[in-house]
Amino acid sequence: MCLVEKGYLLKNGCVLSMDPSVGQYARADVLIEGSIITAIRPDLECEEAIVIDASDMIILPGLVDTHRHVWESLLRTAGTNWSLPVYLQNLYYGAMGSKLRPQDSYIANLLGSLEALNAGVTTILDWSMPYTPDHTDELVRGLRDAGIRAVFAYGVPGETEYWNRESRLTYSADVRRVKLQHFSSNDQLLTFGLAIRGPEFSHWDTAVDEIRLARELDAICSMHAGFGSWGSVDRSVARMAEHGLLGPDVNLVHGNTMGIDEYKLLADSGASLSVTPEVEMMMGHGYPATGAFLEQGGTPTLGVDVVTSTGGDMFSQMKFALQAERAKMNELALENGEMPGELNLQSRQVLRFATSAGAQALGLGSKVGTLAPGKEADLIMIRTTDLNLFPVHDPIGAVVQFANPSNLDTVFVAGRLVKQGGKLIGVDLDKIRRQAMESKVYLLQQYRFSDAERIVYS
Structure with missing residues (x-):
């Protein structure tokens, strides 16, 4: 019964x-x-x-996406030819992201969350960089109205004074207001995280303070680290391990160019790694770290990341992760004059990355995955x-x-x-499309891409 x-x-x-x-x-x-x-x-x-x-x-x-900038759904398809530096130039550091009004933030997160649900992604980590408390509230409202399960990873504004290695700027007191007002209970669809810059994009002392703040607030702490031309130089993961800062509540994103020992340190600490394979290969982060992390005892998770540049479904990311790693290992066999035998990465493993491992990384393994x-x-x-x-x-x-x-x-x-x-079910898509189009038109009036791109985006 x-x-x-x-x-x-x-x-x-x-x-x-x-x-x-x-x-x-x-x-x-x-x-x-x-x-x-x-x-x-x-x-x-x-x-x-x-x-x-x-x-x-x-x-x-339901599929679990451990790293996505949900608001970027409002600029879908704009970045199909952007490298990482061009993407940052167009969306942050005084560019498109800073032009958002609170109502634009709302419709962006609602639209992006519905895209995820429509594709079977029932849980996301929204790596967010709101500019004001009103923007923050509207981003949260967009997630809530969509009915998705999400970790709202609350970050600092995407401006150069925040995003540089000497920056000591940190969260305002509003971070505690957001936690108390929107995330006072863990028994709800939306939970709280911090999207910190980490030691590669802020002063070391600031990064340490923000990791400790996340722990004080009982929040997942997510940061971009170990990728691009600086990833192998900074060795920030080794430094965090040396200072006892790694743990299951830490989520690193990308990690393409870390040292082999750093993957081991990350895995041994229980920290998670979000691989976003399609965007990483396209934009210049480095080769996906799927296999490197597996070889050192870790289990990667998957994310879509930048929805200006790729679709918001996890089926694509599973395929990219699987075939990129297989291609890498197959090429090594061919270089040795051999044909590949059994493929090194199996479909079952990758489905785990996109379900149970993702849920565990977000602190939701007891509920979903x-x-x-x-x-x-x-x-x-x-x-x-x-x-x-x-x-x-x-x-x-x-x-x-x-x-x-x-x-x-x-x-x-x-x-x-x-x-x-x-x-x-229960979604007025025509209304949402109208609101999204109004926001798109407004944003394009505030900021223009390069001359060669204006015709495409106008």
């Missing part, structure tokens, strides 16, 4: 739980009561539940009858290497149905 009046019973799906104690089912049912999964096994019955036919579907945990009784019902359902998937021999391989957002039939977040039949 169901314990609540309303629940959902997903019948006869192929279940990829990502939980070793639950396992994988070619055919099973999933019972959701309230926000919680209460049972996973074949032939469940519950008269009170709304039955959803999951036959010809793969059921798996796997499907198991007692976990919150963040899950997605993928149609296997679509022509790009049918017929399925390996469901994990199908998800990682064949699926795309068009195959997403159903999405739940905390037991709430947010997408069904391939369409978002």
Whole structure:
């Protein structure tokens, strides 16, 4: 019997739980009561539940993106030809990001979160750099109104006086107001993090103080580190390890050019690494550190990162991470005059990066990232009858290497149905598009890209 009046019973799906104690089912049912999964096994019955036919579907945990600048959805497709320095020149340091009004921040985060949900990304870390308290409140409101699960990683403004190695500027007192007003409870969809500059983009003492501030506020502490031409020179991870600053509450982003010993230090401390493979290879961060971190005992997580330059779905990032690492190792074999044998990285590992490992990195592993009784019902359902998937021999391989957002039939977040039949539920997309277009037009009136790009963006 169901314990609540309303629940959902997903019948006869192929279940990829990502939980070793639950396992994988070619055919099973999933019972959701309230926000919680209460049972996973074949032939469940519950008269009170709304039955959803999951036959010809793969059921798996919602995907977890551990690094995304969500507001940049407002400038989608603008940066397809930008390197990292050009991107920074156009979006920060007095450029486009500083022109946002609070209402632009709201629609940007709402639009970007809905894009994620539509693609089966039920959890994101929003690496945010608000300019005023009003901007902060509107960014949070955009996440909340979308109904996504998110870590709001609160940063400092994206201005040069903050982002340089001598900067001692830090968070205002508003950081505590934001924590108290919006994140007083951990029992909600939105949780709190700090997006700090770290020792490569601020003074060392400032970085230390901000890591300690994150711990004082019981917040995930995320920073960009160990990438680009300075990553191998600074050895900031080794320095943080020497000072006892690493730990499971620390999330490093990119890490492409760190020393091998630094990957080991990171893994041994329990800190997480967010790999954003497509953007890293495109923009000049360095080769994705997926394999290097794995070899030193770590488990990478995945992020989309810059949605000005690539789409906001995790299927693409899984494929990029998988094939980039395989290509690297295959090339080494060919250089030795050999053909590759068994591929070094498997689809199952990469699906873990995008689900359970991501949730663990964000401090949400007890709630989401796997499907198991007692976990919150963040899950997605993928149609296997679509022509790009049918017929399925390996469901994990199908998800990682064949699926795309068009195959997403159903999405739940905390037991709430947010997408069904391939369409978002309760969302006025026409209104949101109008608001987003108004903000886009406003921003382009405030700031212009280079002359060669004006025609494209106008």
